[in-house]
Amino acid sequence: MHNNWSSADVLLPYLPQAFREYMERGELPGGRGSFPAAHRPWLHPEDFKRTDATPPGGGAAGSDHAYMCEQLLDRYAIDHAILNGEEAIEVSTLANPYYAQALAGAYNDWVADEWLPRDERLLASLVVAPQDPAGAAAEIRRLGGHPRFAQALVSSGSQRPYGDPFYHPIWEACAELGLPLAVHLGGNAGVNAMPTGCGPPTFFWEAHALLCETGMGHVASTIAHGVFERWPGARLVLVECGIAWLPAILWRLDEDYRALRKETPWLRRLPSEYARDHVRLTTQPLETPCNPAALWPALEDVGARDMLMFATDYPHWDFDDPASIRLPPEWREPVMDGNARALYGLSAGEAVAAHR
Amino acid sequence: MHNNWSSADVLLPYLPQAFREYMERGELPGGRGSFPAAHRPWLHPEDFKRTDATPPGGGAAGSDHAYMCEQLLDRYAIDHAILNGEEAIEVSTLANPYYAQALAGAYNDWVADEWLPRDERLLASLVVAPQDPAGAAAEIRRLGGHPRFAQALVSSGSQRPYGDPFYHPIWEACAELGLPLAVHLGGNAGVNAMPTGCGPPTFFWEAHALLCETGMGHVASTIAHGVFERWPGARLVLVECGIAWLPAILWRLDEDYRALRKETPWLRRLPSEYARDHVRLTTQPLETPCNPAALWPALEDVGARDMLMFATDYPHWDFDDPASIRLPPEWREPVMDGNARALYGLSAGEAVAAHR
Numbered sequence: 001m002h003n004n005w006s007s008a009d010v011l012l013p014y015l016p017q018a019f020r021e022y023m024e025r026g027e028l029p030g031g032r033g034s035f036p037a038a039h040r041p042w043l044h045p046e047d048f049k050r051t052d053a054t055p056p057g058g059g060a061a062g063s064d065h066a067y068m069c070e071q072l073l074d075r076y077a078i079d080h081a082i083l084n085g086e087e088a089i090e091v092s093t094l095a096n097p098y099y100a101q102a103l104a105g106a107y108n109d110w111v112a113d114e115w116l117p118r119d120e121r122l123l124a125s126l127v128v129a130p131q132d133p134a135g136a137a138a139e140i141r142r143l144g145g146h147p148r149f150a151q152a153l154v155s156s157g158s159q160r161p162y163g164d165p166f167y168h169p170i171w172e173a174c175a176e177l178g179l180p181l182a183v184h185l186g187g188n189a190g191v192n193a194m195p196t197g198c199g200p201p202t203f204f205w206e207a208h209a210l211l212c213e214t215g216m217g218h219v220a221s222t223i224a225h226g227v228f229e230r231w232p233g234a235r236l237v238l239v240e241c242g243i244a245w246l247p248a249i250l251w252r253l254d255e256d257y258r259a260l261r262k263e264t265p266w267l268r269r270l271p272s273e274y275a276r277d278h279v280r281l282t283t284q285p286l287e288t289p290c291n292p293a294a295l296w297p298a299l300e301d302v303g304a305r306d307m308l309m310f311a312t313d314y315p316h317w318d319f320d321d322p323a324s325i326r327l328p329p330e331w332r333e334p335v336m337d338g339n340a341r342a343l344y345g346l347s348a349g350e351a352v353a354a355h356r
Numbered sequence: 357m358h359n360n361w362s363s364a365d366v367l368l369p370y371l372p373q374a375f376r377e378y379m380e381r382g383e384l385p386g387g388r389g390s391f392p393a394a395h396r397p398w399l400h401p402e403d404f405k406r407t408d409a410t411p412p413g414g415g416a417a418g419s420d421h422a423y424m425c426e427q428l429l430d431r432y433a434i435d436h437a438i439l440n441g442e443e444a445i446e447v448s449t450l451a452n453p454y455y456a457q458a459l460a461g462a463y464n465d466w467v468a469d470e471w472l473p474r475d476e477r478l479l480a481s482l483v484v485a486p487q488d489p490a491g492a493a494a495e496i497r498r499l500g501g502h503p504r505f506a507q508a509l510v511s512s513g514s515q516r517p518y519g520d521p522f523y524h525p526i527w528e529a530c531a532e533l534g535l536p537l538a539v540h541l542g543g544n545a546g547v548n549a550m551p552t553g554c555g556p557p558t559f560f561w562e563a564h565a566l567l568c569e570t571g572m573g574h575v576a577s578t579i580a581h582g583v584f585e586r587w588p589g590a591r592l593v594l595v596e597c598g599i600a601w602l603p604a605i606l607w608r609l610d611e612d613y614r615a616l617r618k619e620t621p622w623l624r625r626l627p628s629e630y631a632r633d634h635v636r637l638t639t640q641p642l643e644t645p646c647n648p649a650a651l652w653p654a655l656e657d658v659g660a661r662d663m664l665m666f667a668t669d670y671p672h673w674d675f676d677d678p679a680s681i682r683l684p685p686e687w688r689e690p691v692m693d694g695n696a697r698a699l700y701g702l703s704a705g706e707a708v709a710a711h712r
Binding site for chain 2 (some may be wrong): 044045046083156157158159160161162163165183192193194195196197198199200201202203204205206208209211212213214216217218220221224225228244245247248249251252253254255256257259260261262263264287288289290291293294295298300301302316317318
């Protein structure tokens with residue numbers, strides 16, 4: 001889920017003096033109180049927040065803990081939810097990696113101070129700026145031992161795919177702290193690569209459907225570069241990149257790897273085998289065939305029952321409702337509960353575990 | 357299938373004088389006889405030709421008609437095959453659009469002179485340089501009426517997705533001539549966009565598995581921009597982009613279009629409905645799940661039985677054998693025969709039709 005601020009000025013007390021001045025006096029994309037990051041060029045024609053998610057007392061959708069409990073946590077009797085922030089992962093779009101990392105750190109401190117103490121059901125993602133791998137690793141070591149930070153978090157928009165050696169300091173730090181690296185859809189702007197494979201799409205709905213291509217590339221790259229051989233505890237979590245494309249890509253990767261594995265002699269297993277053990281994906285958005293049963297045979301073939309974790313995307317427009325999501329009966333327990341508990345070390349029935 | 361030359365010098369007699377000198381005297385990427393285009397940065401570690409496809413009498417794989425008959429056309433009793441050239445579509449990678457178009461035109465004349473008269477089973481694709489839409493349209497009008505050119509052909513590597521208004525002159529010319537526009541995997545270099553969604557992949561097998569992302573983008577773009585409303589006879593043919601990803605992308609496009617169709621008021625149907633009527637894909641490569649039956653329920657859901665056309669990719673390394681390809685029994689006739697006959701206007705039992 002996405003926690004939010006009503007003004008990015010909440011970060012000011014947490015920024016080093018130089019960057020506090022930068023944010024107070026310097027250029028911002030949307031006037032004072034807006035967040036310093038590059039915005040993607042595909043603008044949602046109705047904005048991307050649920051219109052009913054604006055708190056009755058005012059403020060931005062996702063900014064009011066009590067209303068979030070009413071609309072989500074209490075309503076659906078949710079044991080644990082992971083806060084992923086709203087604009088924070090867009091720090092990946094900034095040209096200045098030091099400013100980006102300072103903003104990520106300020107966000108993390110704000111979450112630790114203002115969100116986590118309020119509700120024991122909440123965990124949080126530790127946002128880092130991947131364009132500065134050494135700084136990201138330092139941030140993971142600074143706060144990654146906090147028992148309520150469940151994973152490090154970067155945007156799916158990136159300069160390179162995340163298996164690239166450029167990012168290995170991030171994987172190294174995650175391994176030290178025992179944290180998964182989560183990759184959330186976003187950051188498709190600024191210094192990051194075009195997020196689709198044949199130049200810029202035009203419309204929001206067109207682009208949104210294609211943004212899953214970033215997830216495909218990160219899965220392929222982390223496997224091919226041997227991240228899961230080098231750090232056997234490493235876990236990649238794709239958040240909001242969809243799931244229906246996974247079998248197609250894993251079948252293609254297996255086929256091409258079988259023929260040309262000489263390129264990557266450090267690998268010892270098929271790409272799909274690494275994926276099954278090391279890659280997790282959230283169900284949001286769960287794709288919807290005409291015949292709902294058509295979604296599952298391919299996912300079954302690649303073992304996705306052990307890889308998927310339910311996510312809501314609250315409070316965004318394409319929210320998946322936990323009460324009405326359509327899963328095969330034998331997928332329900334692992335996807336709604338067991339897979340996330342296993343990944344994050346959350347015991348069943350325990351509100352918040354000392355999870356590592 | 358891919359017909360080839362043993363030296364790109366075969367094009368010289370067909371080039372205008374200025375570009376003939378350019379090719380004879382100017383810079384070439386691989387010395388005299390090589391083809392003037394930018395090469396993709398992912399180099400196949402064993403080259404990408406079938407090692408048994410080199411003609412016994414010498415020359416490049418795919419350059420000897422008699423050997424091609426022995427290995428493919430006669431051996432499998434093939435009624436019709438479409439020649440797609442080998443390096444010709446890489447003209448799309450060149451910065452100079454006039455040179456690119458001249459090379460495409462020279463290739464087309466060479467095919468018309470040297471290949472088509474030899475064998476009545478052969479049809480050919482008319483190669484154009486998409487970075488020069490006006491020139492491409494002129495080339496389609498120059499030769500597109502030739503009864504043995506079955507479609508116009510561009511690379512999947514492109515500067516923009518092919519629904520973009522930049523390319524509408526090409527769609528207009530195809531509509532005039534009644535030709536499908538085929539998009540073949542390739543051209544992923546030079547002036548074209550990075551072919552995957554999160555920056556450059558590293559290894560050939562990794563990149564090859566991901567190159568299908570270009571196909572996803574072209575399908576979404578041609579549908580979203582209303583190409584199939586503006587030119588109701590238009591057909592997009594994806595060649596060698598794989599097929600297993602198609603349902604995932606169409607489900608996502610339908611879902612996003614349903615929510616945000618106000619962005620594209622010229623559309624009157626769901627993206628998947630346009631795809632079913634206007635998009636065709638070749639089976640090469642046919643993805644291979646652990647359980648072969650797992651491939652088909654999703655494809656059935658989007659009506660792919662009417663969209664797929666068998667292709668071999670002869671003489672390349674990942675050739676699909678028509679005798680051993682695994683299709684559900686009820687898919688065999690349309691995929692191996694009927695869908696291509698309907699698209700290209702080839703009557704059953706007729707060796708080469710006056711097909712338009």
